[in-house]
Amino acid sequence: MLQGILAGLAAGALWGLVFVAPRMVGGYSSVDLTAGRFVAYGAVAAFVMLVTRGRPLPTASQALASFGMSLLGFTGYYLLLVLAIRDAGTEVPSLVIGTIPIWVMLLGKPAHLSWKALVPGLLLTAAGLALMISSPHAEGANVLRGVLLAVASLVCWTAFALLNSKWLKKHPEVNATDWANWLGIATGLGAIVLWAVAGSPARELVSREGRGLFALLCIGTGFGAAWLATILWNIASRRLSASLCGQLIVSETLFALAYSFAWDGRWPTPAQGAACVLFTLGILASIRAHR
Template sequence: MLTGILAGLAAGALWGLVFVAPRMVSGFPAVDFTAGRFLSYGAVSLFLMLAVRKSAWPNARQALAALGMSVLGFTGYYLLLVFAIRDAGTEVPSLIIGTIPVWMMLLGKPAGLRLGALVPGLVLTLLGLGLMTQASHGAGATAGEAVPHLDFWRGVVFAVASMVFWTVFGLVNAAWLKKHPEVSATTWANWLGVATGLGALALWLAAGSDAKVLLARTDWAQAAMLCMATGFGSTWLATILWNIASRRLSASLCGQLIVSETLFALAYSFAWDGRWPTQVQALACLLFAAGILASIRAHR
């Protein structure tokens, strides 16, 4: 259990880097950056599968499973989120996506664990989420003010779909790994990587910028290096660590560990800005951390 918890927290630490990396190349198209990150993930995975002599290759059924889950957890999830932010702004989609740990805890609860045991962690997480949303966007700001009514509700639908995609991925991925112990965490990460790389190529061709436009930017080299860094660390390595956690822990506890991604993302953001969190943000972080500890205690 301890190994799984540490692996889940390490995955959260690596995922958190994705939130500050785009700020290092401010103004670079989000779809292009994400496609580059996922293409790098696919390239690393394919290279390792070709370079390692005894590397396992998937059969048709396994390849289809990897392709489907890569859409749920990577390219499809992010594309829906991009559409949601385009139509509804950032606040409401962020709040909806922030409920993923809650749904993971509720839907992935082990049969022998009472629902009441999860209540403290759920309440602490929801309180932290509410405080962080208020601190980030202000009590008077609403996402619907700047967009037409119909577009706003279409964005809400996209955000809910995005949340459903990743929640299903988290639950199905954990179940698949437990059902197939013969497939190692690294092997499954590589199969997902190749499938995700193919999806990223389709994403870039459908919604990305022209290659000549990207190469004309002065920051293309820096963006490329960040894509490779996040593709290796925040995606390939993080996926291996998450697979380890998913195999060793229940889906409900893994869901709570996702909150660590938010905590690390905030810490990196504060460090990048060179400032301390406000009192409300600090309180939200404490509530997030307390929610994780409460959930770990409930699963012991």
């Protein structure tokens, strides 16, 4: 269990990077950022599969599952998240995404846990979100639209968390790294299609200012926040229950907020600090109720 918890926390620390990455480089569309990150993920997965010959290849049903999971947990989720960050800044989407542990627990609630026990955590989390959304530092062109996009990304990843945990437990013969590689290939192919349909032309990408930083961010988030984080999350999903594993996603939110404040070079405002405290207390209350 300890190894599963540590793996889940490490995955959250890596995932937190994707909240601040879109703000580190300008002039690139949401599709460009999404496609770049996941093409890099697919390239890393393909390379690992080539140098580790002899590993099993997915069956037709496993390949189909990997494509479905990749749409929920990677391409669709991250595109919606990047759009949300564009409209509402970093802090609000990171807190919305941070409620995933609660939704995972609600949907994967153990039979012995009463609904009444979940109320304190839900109320604390809702209060924290309200404070953050009303904060004067909530950035972006359209905060409300950003919140709605963040909610849509939340739905995608919540479904992925539940289905991925169930799939891994149902297929113990599949190695966590193999599954991460299969997901990477599926995600990379989907990202290529996404870029071909809605991305910027290749000539524009290579001629824009900041292209070097853009490439580094795509490679860094593709390797660390996608490939490596997926392996760590697969380990956590296999060793922990879906509801307990879901609680660990709070680390993603806390790291995302820390990275955002560090990038801005400022401390959170009193309202933001209070929101973070309420949010954390809400998650802890939910964990206590779960226990």
